[in-house]
Amino acid sequence: MTKNCFLKESKSFFTLIAVFFSCCLFAQQDDLQSETENEFWRNVQFGGGIGLGFGSGYTDISLAPSAIYNFNKYVAFGVGAQYKYLKQKDYYASHLYGGSLIGLLNPINQIQLSAELEQLRVNVNLDGSNSNSQDYWNTGLFIGAGYRSGNATIGARYNVLNDKNNIYGSAFMPFFRMYF
Template sequence: MKKNYFLNDCKSFLVILTVFLSNFMFAQRNSLPPPVENQFWKNVQFGGGLGLGFGSGYTDISIAPSAIYNFNEYAALGLGAQYKYLKQKDFYASNLYGGSIIGLLNPIRAIQISAELEQLRVNVNLEGSNSNSQDYWNTALFIGAGYRSGSATIGARYNVLDDKNSIYGSAFMPFVRVYF
């Protein structure tokens, strides 16, 4: 008779021990850390510019997408692409395309300082009696500063490599920069 009590007590103990251990194991499985998300894409912003200009026999169309990686709230580095079509009726038609590298510094939230190295391929087809074509590379290094509010910055930049053969009419030019 004592054997039955002992066996019943052992069975009860084993059932309780099994339930306790299984609950402990499920509790451990529920407390695993969440999967690590890729932080890279959280620090990337996209932006760029679109331009459209029309006049008496003049056309200017441009598209310039870009992306930056924010290392922290003070510094970012990015890449950009650019395509521009210019045409002056009875004078020339031009295609410009290339890329750029841009660095941004924000010493305080409202001020943005930038440096941008741009390399563009220029294809010009001159029209008229002395028609010919020109193909060459144009390099520009812009240093700029602007006022920043939210995702937009408005400011000015200066091409320190400007010379008489530059594709830009002036070394100094205003800009509006937007990143989302």
């Protein structure tokens, strides 16, 4: 084997090795980036509620999706949206919409403490009178506690900002929360 032939083969061999390792290095970089992205989405949970209520001349339809990010097994924080339609035949129709900030604390696996700041726009149209229609903002700050099993929590919450003009019938409310 001549010296030129050996150098040619060596250059080809080292070029092949360099290309191979650079591909591996780029693949590792992509894996690290996608691993970081996967880690974020692994800590995100989606949930919310859907409600339907019908009665004698009464309709109540609600949709409330939410998402939380689990910082660790004890603390989660998230956001929610809400839309609610209420109608009492021959009396009023109301649209409520807005959002909320949600904080969850799990001191032990079975207990979940929560705080939720909710801001809703309330539009009430009284039947037969445009002058009595109302549009206003309603703020609620709910502090709650519940029993947690897996992805589901059942408990109660209390609106510490409750007053006589509040849209809810009571400051104290039961809840069922589920995240996937």
